[in-house]
Amino acid sequence: MNNILTHLGNVGIIPVIAIDDADDAVALGGALLAGNLPCAEITFRTAAAAQAIEKMSAAHPDICVGAGTVLTVAQAETAKAAGAQFVVTPGFDEAVVDWCLANDMPITPGVMTPTEINMALNKGLSLMKFFPAEAAGGIQALKAIGGPYAGVTFIPTGGINANNLTDYLNLPMVHACGGSFMVKKNLIATKRFDEIEKLAAAAAEIVRSARAE
Ligand code: 3PG
Numbered sequence: 617m618n619n620i621l622t623h624l625g626n627v628g629i630i631p632v633i634a635i636d637d638a639d640d641a642v643a644l645g646g647a648l649l650a651g652n653l654p655c656a657e658i659t660f661r662t663a664a665a666a667q668a669i670e671k672m673s674a675a676h677p678d679i680c681v682g683a684g685t686v687l688t689v690a691q692a693e694t695a696k697a698a699g700a701q702f703v704v705t706p707g708f709d710e711a712v713v714d715w716c717l718a719n720d721m722p723i724t725p726g727v728m729t730p731t732e733i734n735m736a737l738n739k740g741l742s743l744m745k746f747f748p749a750e751a752a753g754g755i756q757a758l759k760a761i762g763g764p765y766a767g768v769t770f771i772p773t774g775g776i777n778a779n780n781l782t783d784y785l786n787l788p789m790v791h792a793c794g795g796s797f798m799v800k801k802n803l804i805a806t807k808r809f810d811e812i813e814k815l816a817a818a819a820a821e822i823v824r825s826a827r828a829e
Contacts, residue, residue, distance in 0.1 A: 620702050620722045621743055621791075623680050624771070627655045628785060628823030630794040631816065632684055632773060634659050634801050638667035644799070645676040647809040651816025657704050657794060659684035660691050666698040673699040682722075684794075689715045696721055704771075704794070706747055708732045713739050724771055728752045733765055743769050743791055750775025755783055762789045778818060785826040795819075 617625075624630055631648060633656055635641060641658075648656060656679055658669050665683065673681045682702035683695030692703055692715050702722040705712055709725070716723035717739065726747040727733050736744050746758060749772035753760075758770060772784050773794030784793050798815035 617743065618722045620680055620682075621724070624655055624702070625791045627653060627680075627820075628792050628827070629653065629776075629781060629798075629819045630655050630657050630682075630771065630773075630792055631799045632657045632659060632794045632796040633668075633799050633804070634661045634796070635664050635668045635804055636662050636801070637805075638664040638671055640804055640807065641668040641671040642675040643807065643809045644804055644812065645672040645679050645681075647813040648799075648816050649676060649679060651798070651813045651818075652820035653798070653816045654678055655680040655682070657682050657684035657702075658700075660687070660695070661685050666694045669695060669698040669700050673701075686712060688712065692716060692719075692721065704745055704773075706745070708735050710735070710739075713741070727770075730761065730764070733761070733768060737765075737768070742767055743771070745794065746770040746772040748774030749784070749793075750780075754780075755787065758784075758787055758789060762787070765789075778815075778822060781819065781822050782826045785823060786829070 683700040684704040686703050686705050706726040724745045726745040769791040771792050776793045776795035777797045784790050798819050
């Protein structure tokens with residue numbers, strides 16, 4: 617597996633970020649690093665995404681910064697130009713997947729159904745985002761999918777929090793999880809980076825103890 621995707625697996629929980637002011641990206645990155653979460657998925661849900669990717673990457677080379685909610689090839693191109701090291705999509709978009717594969721950009725496409733898993737497998741991708749994890753059946757759905765799809769691993773995202781993270785991480789087909797619970801938009805907007813650091817550290821500790829079991 618690609619080094620970047622391996623790194624995301626090692627961190628175990630990927631902070632999913634929607635940031636309104638790119639100037640907050642540096643302090644946010646500092647809080648994630650201090651909380652032992654050296655990765656970030658900055659989503660194209662806000663206009664500040666590309667600039668935030670650029671700023672966080674420049675200030676914190678130790679953080680693996682990627683782009684999330686990538687819906688178009690144009691956004692993937694913008695993300696790469698800003699320094700994104702990986703791309704996450706909410707659904708399976710063939711054009712975005714093909715562009716990433718042609719441009720050596722690691723991608724975890726979003727899937728929710730066996731049909732979409734087949735589509736990713738047909739592109740040679742065996743690591744996928746499972747989205748929206750809780751709404752799509754959560755742990756039970758992943759267990760059911762795991763039967764026919766041995767060898768496929770997932771990054772469940774959507775509804776993951778400090779209470780259910782351990783249960784997801786304990787599933788053999790879970791590579792890592794994604795979640796916004798430690799980087800809530802209001803915490804960033806009100807610059808509560810101390811609180812973000814605490815939540816990040818608590819999440820990192822959940823990963824550590826789940827994997828020590
Ligand atoms: C995403 O963009 O992947 C999800 O919205 C994150 O889901 P969460 O906010 O429930 O963690």
